[in-house]
Amino acid sequence: MKSGKHLKGFWLSIVLAVIFSVVVQFLISGGTLNPFYVNTLFSICINIILAVSLHLIIGITGQFSIGHAGFLAIGAYASAIMTMKLGLPFPAAILAAGIAAAAAGVIIGIPTLRLRGDYLAIATLGFGEIMRIVFLNIEYVGGASGMTVSHLTTWPWVITCVLITIIVIANFTNSTHGRACLSIRENEIAADAMGINTTYYKVMAFIIGAFFAGVAGALHAHNFYIIQPPNFGFLKSFDILIFVVIGGLGSMSGSVIAAILLTIISTFLSNYPEVRMIIYSLVLVVMMLFRPQGLLGTKEITAFLKMGKSAKGGSKDGGKHTVA
Amino acid sequence: MEQFIQQLVNGISLGSIYALIALGYTMVYGIVKLINFAHGDVFMVGAFIGFYSITFFHLGLFPALLISMTACAIFGVLIERIAYKPLRNATRIAALITAIGVSLFIEYGTIYIRGAQPEAYPSGIAPLKSIEIFGVKISGQSLLILAVSFFLMIVLQFIVHKTKIGKAMRAVSHDMDAAKLMGINVNNTISATFAIGSALAGAAGVIFGMYYTKIEPLMGIIPGLKAFVAAVLGGIGIIPGAMAGGLLLGVIEALVSAAGFSLWRDGVAFVVLILILIFRPAGLFGKNVREKV
Numbered sequence: 001m002k003s004g005k006h007l008k009g010f011w012l013s014i015v016l017a018v019i020f021s022v023v024v025q026f027l028i029s030g031g032t033l034n035p036f037y038v039n040t041l042f043s044i045c046i047n048i049i050l051a052v053s054l055h056l057i058i059g060i061t062g063q064f065s066i067g068h069a070g071f072l073a074i075g076a077y078a079s080a081i082m083t084m085k086l087g088l089p090f091p092a093a094i095l096a097a098g099i100a101a102a103a104a105g106v107i108i109g110i111p112t113l114r115l116r117g118d119y120l121a122i123a124t125l126g127f128g129e130i131m132r133i134v135f136l137n138i139e140y141v142g143g144a145s146g147m148t149v150s151h152l153t154t155w156p157w158v159i160t161c162v163l164i165t166i167i168v169i170a171n172f173t174n175s176t177h178g179r180a181c182l183s184i185r186e187n188e189i190a191a192d193a194m195g196i197n198t199t200y201y202k203v204m205a206f207i208i209g210a211f212f213a214g215v216a217g218a219l220h221a222h223n224f225y226i227i228q229p230p231n232f233g234f235l236k237s238f239d240i241l242i243f244v245v246i247g248g249l250g251s252m253s254g255s256v257i258a259a260i261l262l263t264i265i266s267t268f269l270s271n272y273p274e275v276r277m278i279i280y281s282l283v284l285v286v287m288m289l290f291r292p293q294g295l296l297g298t299k300e301i302t303a304f305l306k307m308g309k310s311a312k313g314g315s316k317d318g319g320k321h322t323v324a
Numbered sequence: 325m326e327q328f329i330q331q332l333v334n335g336i337s338l339g340s341i342y343a344l345i346a347l348g349y350t351m352v353y354g355i356v357k358l359i360n361f362a363h364g365d366v367f368m369v370g371a372f373i374g375f376y377s378i379t380f381f382h383l384g385l386f387p388a389l390l391i392s393m394t395a396c397a398i399f400g401v402l403i404e405r406i407a408y409k410p411l412r413n414a415t416r417i418a419a420l421i422t423a424i425g426v427s428l429f430i431e432y433g434t435i436y437i438r439g440a441q442p443e444a445y446p447s448g449i450a451p452l453k454s455i456e457i458f459g460v461k462i463s464g465q466s467l468l469i470l471a472v473s474f475f476l477m478i479v480l481q482f483i484v485h486k487t488k489i490g491k492a493m494r495a496v497s498h499d500m501d502a503a504k505l506m507g508i509n510v511n512n513t514i515s516a517t518f519a520i521g522s523a524l525a526g527a528a529g530v531i532f533g534m535y536y537t538k539i540e541p542l543m544g545i546i547p548g549l550k551a552f553v554a555a556v557l558g559g560i561g562i563i564p565g566a567m568a569g570g571l572l573l574g575v576i577e578a579l580v581s582a583a584g585f586s587l588w589r590d591g592v593a594f595v596v597l598i599l600i601l602i603f604r605p606a607g608l609f610g611k612n613v614r615e616k617v
Contacts, residue, residue: 064420119605127594278428278432289410
């Protein structure tokens with residue numbers, strides 16, 4: 001399937017990413033980037049992980065999950081317990097966060113993924129709210145007052161996690177499994193009739209998405225010094241959903257771009273939280289009215305770069321169709 | 325035992341508020357197959373309109389209730405005409421995302437206009453006397469809530485089953501295209517549905533404010549979600565189902581808090597939701613419909 005050209009592009013982007021991260025590392029350790037910019041950069045990266053992981057569930061598999069903050073919360077608390085209560089090193093905490101969230105993904109995914117469309121959305125929303133209430137009621141993790149976490153998130157960890165997330169999910173999408181997921185998105189009944197085990201692939205996408213959301217949770221917890229249950233309410237889920245929707249349901253580069261842009265915008269508007277939310281909501285409504293497929297539709301950014309030549313890749317109907 | 329009945333009455337009062345909101349969800353879903361996330365915010369707007377008409381214009385409870393219901397009906401129709409109507413033929417996901425956007429817009433628009441600070445509903449607009457029935461003290465407020473909500477539900481049943489617009493609503497929810505062919509004005513019927521549902525939510529907002537005394541711009545989120553749970557519990561799209569689901573959910577919540585788990589109360593509704601979706605997705609009153617390709 002993969003031509004030599006494809007592979008060359010893959011390694012080229014890896015090399016570029018590594019060069020970029022080394023440069024940023026020098027800028028940070030040299031003190032050129034002040035803490036405000038560093039923090040924004042970390043938020044952007046965490047949001048990219050969240051957006052890409054949700055993109056796999058909504059954009060690729062077409063399962064409308066709006067409880068992603070629940071997995072973020074599980075990852076954040078699991079990693080915080082690992083480092084603060086058990087004294088384990090940070091990498092172990094990141095891994096544990098991912099595994100805990102993935103386990104939650106199995107538990108919640110197997111029953112709820114039998115549901116479709118609106119019902120699934122509401123069930124996942126309910127799951128997110130249940131997680132928030134559970135953490136609110138467990139005294140071991142601080143209850144309502146939250147849990148203080150030491151600052152362990154550093155640039156190498158953040159960028160490594162971002163790269164791993166993007167590589168894993170991009171390769172998953174291009175694999176047999178990814179194509180099975182795409183067929184579920186396009187028409188679940190037809191996919192079922194073609195012999196695809198739809199439940200298996202839906203749960204698989206859900207678990208991978210949950211795993212990376214958990215990883216993002218670990219980075220989030222160790223970046224912000226304190227984690228509190230209200231930070232993981234359904235507004236957070238909506239934030240992540242907005243990245244995916246605005247970027248284009250089905251386009252990974254779209255969700256990455258949306259995550260970067262919206263994080264920058266919301267950082268600048270952080271003094272005016274109401275204005276930020278009003279702009280967000282207006283963008284969401286206007287987008288659905290005039291461009292329901294999102295910024296990039298189902299295409300990837302590379303498809304636009306190649307547009308001048310022959311547009312072989314991407315969908316043939318010009319990205320007009322949307323999910324479900 | 326006395327305690328138990330007391331809690332049961334509290335649960336029924338709370339449940340009838342959920343039922344009023346759930347009716348709007350269920351009617352809208354039955355017709356346009358859209359989870360109107362903004363419905364909880366219409367409820368919030370209703371509570372505020374009621375509050376301002378009581379404090380600024382010194383109106384009594386019932387005039388405030390009527391004003392709030394009228395204003396919410398207009399508001400609901402506006403939302404439908406501006407945001408949802410252009411999306412009538414769009415995908416379900418696009419409509420759902422629009423609903424989320426409208427909901428956020430109303431919430432933060434309200435915060436932007438008047439600030440996020442909570443407001444205390446004036447006490448003394450409702451009878452505070454409590455009545456003893458069979459040795460159980462029942463507060464006048466609970467009785468008033470029950471009376472208002474049951475009255476509204478009966479009116480709704482009358483509208484849906486005995487009037488022309490009700491007949492049109494049932495026809496459109498049954499088959500929109502066939503209804504259009506029979507000469508029913510589908511757009512007006514949908515607007516009427518939004519108006520009736522929003523008016524009920526406005527009434528629920530006023531009684532909620534009276535019962536809990538505290539209102540704030542984000543108050544609509546949780547009751548809205550729970551009312552949706554109630555609608556699903558009863559079978560979405562079915563009007564008696566929404567009433568029963570609301571009452572049942574209120575009673576379950578009251579019993580959970582009575583058992584000493586009041587902090588878990590908000591979680592119970594969602595557990596109920598997930599259980600009902602897994603074991604009986606059509607709801608308590610719903611029939612299983614076979615899926616057609």
